[in-house]
Amino acid sequence: MSTAELGLPVDVPSTALFTDRYELTMLQAALRSGAAQRRSVFEAFTRRLPEGRRYGVVAGTGRVLDAVENFRFDAPVLDFLRRERVVDEATLEWLAGYRFTGDIWGYPEGEVYFPGSPVLRVEGTFAEAVVLETVVLSILNHDSAIAAAASRMAVAAGGRPLMEMGARRTHELAAVAASRAAYVGGFRTSSNLAAGFRYGIPTVGTSAHAFTLLHDTERDAFTAQVESLGRGTTLLVDTYDVATAVRAAVEIAGPELGAVRIDSGDLLLLAHRVRQQLDDLGAEQTRIVVTSDLDEYAIASLAAAPVDSYGVGTSLVTGSGHPTCSMVYKLVARAAGGEPLVPVAKKSMGGKTSVGGRKWAARRVDEDGVAVAEVVGSGAVPEDLVDRQLLVPLVRAGEVVGREPLEAAHVRHIEARAGLPLSATQLSRGEPALPTEQTT
Structure with a gap:
């Protein structure tokens, strides 16, 4: 449960500088090129689990929601950016009015995940979504590892x-x-x-x-x-x-x-x-x-x-x-104006490729209710998986809708882990407990 939910007084500083400089320099260049307002979809996922781990655990979601709410460029922050010449005046003016107005979907906190699982999906303009990358990854990578x-x-x-x-x-x-x-x-x-x-x-x-x-x-x-x-x-x-x-x-x-x-x-x-x-x-x-x-x-x-x-x-x-889960935050789709979303993906060598498209995720189970596969796709959801989808709404039009007591995440994890094959809880090294099936 957050401090606000507990009714406790606490000074919550801006999270806007929990970021890397290149997020803001990209923003400046995108504002100048006119692409900053393109509708974009970013996803946080990991390409592989830490060596020997059979499953990952989603944690930090509540802290991500707090960070998004407090991502504000107040006067001292803007003065710092101006003094250090991080971005130009036009960008500073845009940042002064920054509020995330998009949507965020994600695996509910406490749920388990596997390679390729779209743990968090951020949808909005490129400008408002790209600047959240560092703080989102900082929280998810640390908390999920713990x-x-x-x-x-x-x-x-x-x-x-x-x-x-x-x-x-x-x-x-x-x-x-x-x-x-x-x-x-x-x-x-x-x-x-x-x-x-x-x-x-x-x-x-x-x-x-x-x-x-x-x-x-x-x-x-x-x-x-x-x-x-x-x-x-x-x-x-x-x-x-x-x-x-x-x-x-x-x-x-x-x-x-x-x-x-x-x-x-x-x-x-x-x-x-x-x-x-x-x-x-x-x-x-x-x-x-x-x-x-x-x-x-x-x-x-x-x-x-x-x-x-x-x-x-x-x-x-x-x-x-394993102090991090190696999650990444990648642009997977974008559109200009009212055009349909176009899948985009990194195709470089060395195991750092990603799959484009706005994705859904579901968990297939056998007749006993035991999970057998993590299914990730960007097309229509198969009828037999509609009720097994994993992503839930966390933010709608900039308003947090997915905050919940911490106890709910604790209970959810126990239930999610219990639904995995017995091999998932072995401490010996092995492959992920579930295969990830990519479908279009």
Whole structure:
């Protein structure tokens, strides 16, 4: 859910300079040539998934809508462009009145996608659509990469809760976006208060090793924390000796102790030992939380361990080795005046070709409702796929119509992933779970 939806005050700056210079120099030249007002269709898609990934996850759609709404060239921005001689006065005058008045369609947030899927379609004049390229790609590439990593981790966790804890491992603003994307991909909580404030994501956190080291003894630290936060708190037990800490934790908090956290060592071995010790001490309901540089593979290796939840940081906010999805934003159709749209496409060598035409997308399923193919076309939609189309309206005539609570994207992703073949959730390297069929 956006800040506006939560009713929270926040200063939203212009997003107009989240762009590359050549977007504006293209605009200037197009205004001069008279082509700037040609009706145009741009699409965001990826030619391939990151190596080894079976599916992608659409995330960042809500942030894209916010960015489009706030794409305004106010006085300080125009003064900067003038001072740096980025564009001429005629272009500055055009930018001063910029408002996106076109239409945007896209895969709903949380949906899965595959190579060639038209994840976002932007329709308007060339001038108003081309300037959105950089900010759209910046958001979609980052957020979708994080969400895909989060989804794989959620699969590996097998239903056990996941906590996002990566704020200290990335840029402070990227951390907030990463927390949001992780929530879309399957995480339930975050340590990041800014993410909680801006998006309503539940926040968690108790103490670090510094709190234990601050006190004269570990028992003093545990006592202070329990007295302040209650018996349901989570005590960090690996500052010194784990077994000694667990015994002290239960003695101080009693069997009502909420959880213990293990942040180092052989997590598999320690989880078993700690579970046995907790049970022997009568704390059968005390949960075990593990952290310590986890990724989807480490989480999967703990599937048989008595672990109740996982905290993930570095690997999550860096996309678990794939910090971008390599999405591109390409002009696929254009028209002059009232003429019909003409498909256009890049035809260069080296795997960077694209398919022209304004596209629709649908997902074909078998008799059991399991997806078997991603179908992308630019002609008429086959009758059997009309009700299986994936793109939904996000902006109509410049007005946002597709904003929704973040929880809806979270639930949608769980449902979309469940509709894929079982091979989609394998962590081993492989081809995309669905083939993409291009039709005209």
